[in-house]
Amino acid sequence: MDEFSFIRSIKPEYYRQSSLIKGIDDDAAVFRPSGHDIVTAVDTMVEGVHFTRQTMAPEQIGYRVLAANISDLAAMGSTPAFFMVSITIPSDWSQEELERIYEGMKRLGDSYQMDLIGGDTVSGSELSISVTVIGMVHKGKARYRSTAKTGDVLFVTGTLGDSRAGLEWLLNPKGQASEDHTYLVQRHQSPVPRVAFASNLSHLERLTLNDVSDGIANEANEIAKASEVDLWIDSKALPFSEAIQKVFPGQYVDWGLSGGEDFELLGSVPEKDWSQVIEAAEQAGVTASKIGYVKTKEGPEPVVKVNKSGEWEILTSSGYTHLKEKGD
Amino acid sequence: MDEFSFIRSIKPEYYRQSSLIKGIDDDAAVFRPSGHDIVTAVDTMVEGVHFTRQTMAPEQIGYRVLAANISDLAAMGSTPAFFMVSITIPSDWSQEELERIYEGMKRLGDSYQMDLIGGDTVSGSELSISVTVIGMVHKGKARYRSTAKTGDVLFVTGTLGDSRAGLEWLLNPKGQASEDHTYLVQRHQSPVPRVAFASNLSHLERLTLNDVSDGIANEANEIAKASEVDLWIDSKALPFSEAIQKVFPGQYVDWGLSGGEDFELLGSVPEKDWSQVIEAAEQAGVTASKIGYVKTKEGPEPVVKVNKSGEWEILTSSGYTHLKEKGD
Structure with missing residues (x-):
């Protein structure tokens, strides 16, 4: 060359x-x-x-x-x-x-x-x-992961796990690719950074943001630690694409929690600003889903809790929960 | 790990x-x-x-x-x-x-x-x-390679070729290392960037600078092209350490011209400011050597000329000259 x-x-x-x-x-x-x-x-x-x-x-x-x-x-x-x-x-x-x-x-x-x-x-x-x-x-408008406060709504943009699912299909294709497969592959190969969404919220006084590059289990723990709060996540509220639910029904929840590079944004805002988050997302052509709340730290260390099948369990950075241990 | x-x-x-x-x-x-x-x-x-x-x-x-x-x-x-x-x-x-x-x-x-x-x-x-x-x-005080003007003094800090010489010794050591070898090796392994020198000249209205990372033949040609001027270099004025002249008498001139990563600064200033360059260098604990002049471009393209053995020859980016071709 x-x-x-x-x-x-x-x-x-x-x-x-x-x-x-x-x-x-x-x-x-x-x-x-x-x-x-x-x-x-x-x-x-x-x-x-x-x-x-x-x-x-x-x-x-x-x-x-x-x-x-x-x-x-x-x-x-x-x-x-x-x-x-x-x-x-x-x-x-x-x-x-x-x-x-x-x-x-x-x-x-x-x-x-x-x-x-x-x-x-x-x-x-x-x-x-x-x-x-x-x-x-x-000036002074940069968004950090250390600003979450008790009572905040916890949210995430877009849907989770799609990139991991697209990679899976690329590595192990089985049969003909459907529209769903194509969608997941495109989410893996050409993710859209959520610049417009964050920019639409520049007027908010306080907005906590973290990008989802290692699964939300990891990113949620980063916010919890940096802000010294607990995060409570309702697993039923986690947003998944129709495509991932159809193609990978057995894996999509795990991939959503720990599945890697979605490049969505995980964040929190005071409850009073939640409607503005929805609006900012709409304008940016993406969804924003309320997935839980920020709560006062209960134990010595900040933790992320997730309710799966009705029980609140601790979610580690790697996406591991006690429920999983019980064979869920 | x-x-x-x-x-x-x-x-x-x-x-x-x-x-x-x-x-x-x-x-x-x-x-x-x-x-x-x-x-x-x-x-x-x-x-x-x-x-x-x-x-x-x-x-x-x-x-x-x-x-x-x-x-x-x-x-x-x-x-x-x-x-x-x-x-x-x-x-x-x-x-x-x-x-x-x-x-x-x-x-x-x-x-x-x-x-x-x-x-x-x-x-x-x-x-x-x-x-x-x-x-x-x-603001507005960044130094570029595109600002050299006819009549400027062309200078370089420190000495040339030492890093290349140090590398040569590391790759092909012959016998016991003398103080000269140690000096050259240290110039290769721990070069000192010329931050203080450049900073001492921040008051100058106009100062052209380029760092010597690929031999001064290459960097001089970059200045000539960017400033659309010719540079005339007196090869006898090129600064060489005593060590390199002693240890590599046959190679040091070539290494000085094209020998790589000296991390010295090549530059030009109006003649009236030359004494301030010497002073800035002294304060920074380095030498500055006048090695030639900036002249009006004579041909269609800017060139660097070097006189070796009394004749002015064109010096290419790679350090090649006509004189070399003649077996010099």
Whole structure:
């Protein structure tokens, strides 16, 4: 591969963000934030660990690694602005395939007017893509996982477990794919970060948010710990797509709790603001489901409780509950 | 390796930057720049490509990947503030070795009061470290490679080729290491980014800077192209350490031109400001050498010329000259 022609091919022809002063033509990028706080995160995906060529086309790989990062920005209530890509390239990936990875990122980045402002291109033995994202949020308006309070409504956007289900079908397809299978696969390959939803709620005084990248059992425990509260989740209120219930009736609840990268948002608001959450979701073209409440911590450590079959049991970060132990 | 205990072990106990609002305890980090432009860059080092366990101890690997990034910040005239680390971990690296990598980064980061504010930890088949740095610079004071003007003095900090020479000795040691060898090896393993030098010149109206990460032949051509000027370099004025001249008398000029990662700064200033450059260097404990001049572009394309043995020849990005062709 010709490294210089590759870098030329991925270099943006123009930039959109008015705060950008210098893009990828110097030792570093420069931008001027005006009245905003800056939000930044990095996420890496490695071939064979986070994806395979069997389960994703190059465009989808690019799309998905950027989507995972944008989901972090959404969970902070921030507006995506810039990204940088460091890619490690093994010899068995062609320039055409690599360009398609960047096209996938560009397709998603363009939908947020994001600019690619830097990166690195190195050789190695396995394909690895590390993306840094930078977003802006009005001063003091970043959303944290540490602000949940007793009495808050606990909610989650969209539906749970679909991405895990789509992956399952890609790895073990059995027979012809129905519309339901296609839906789940698309939820795995092209998740939509909930930027618009979070942004529609920027006027709320207090909003707790966490993105669902490791199953809500894990994310709920993060909120509980950071906010020092208990969370009570009604398992019957957890939102599942019709597709997952039809295709994987025996697995979908477990996958919803611990099944991985849905990139939905888990959050809490004071009960009085709940109707505004529903409205913000509607405007963003997604659902928001009330799944429980924030309660005062009862024991020495914050916990997440879930009622399954009428009993309240502790839900661990990994999605394990006592009910499961009893053979449920 | 226990991922959670590893992450706990690298998590900073406190933060120093007053602009930081949220560190690594949420989906993303948040900071508030006040009156500054933000400078950011990313750099990746892969085992077997950029380093081996033969040539660097874990601390040095960590130190060096962060140093490469800080050098980019220095070349923009900015002050280092934050870094994020995405690390891909193969099974043959122990937790103790990984912690030493982070210690190396911490040692260097601490000297600039930098805070580690985010990152990612993933498994893979080869060790790869991707570092994102964020720096601050007073509004409008970022330094670019595109601002060189006819009549400027062209200069470089420190000495050239030492890092390449140190690597050579590490790969092919012959006999006992002298003090000169030790010096070159240390220049390879623990380069000092020229942050203080650039910062001491923040009052200058115009200062062109580029960091020397691929030999000055390449960086000089970058300045020439970006500024649309010719650069004339006097090869006899190129600064070399006594050590490199003694240990590698036959190779040091080539290594100085194209030899890689010195992390010195190449730049230009109006002649009237040259004395201030010398002073800034002295204060920063480094030398600055006048190596030539910026001239009006003579041909259709900007070029870098170097006089070697009295003749002016074109120096390409890769360090090739016509004189070399003649068997010099």
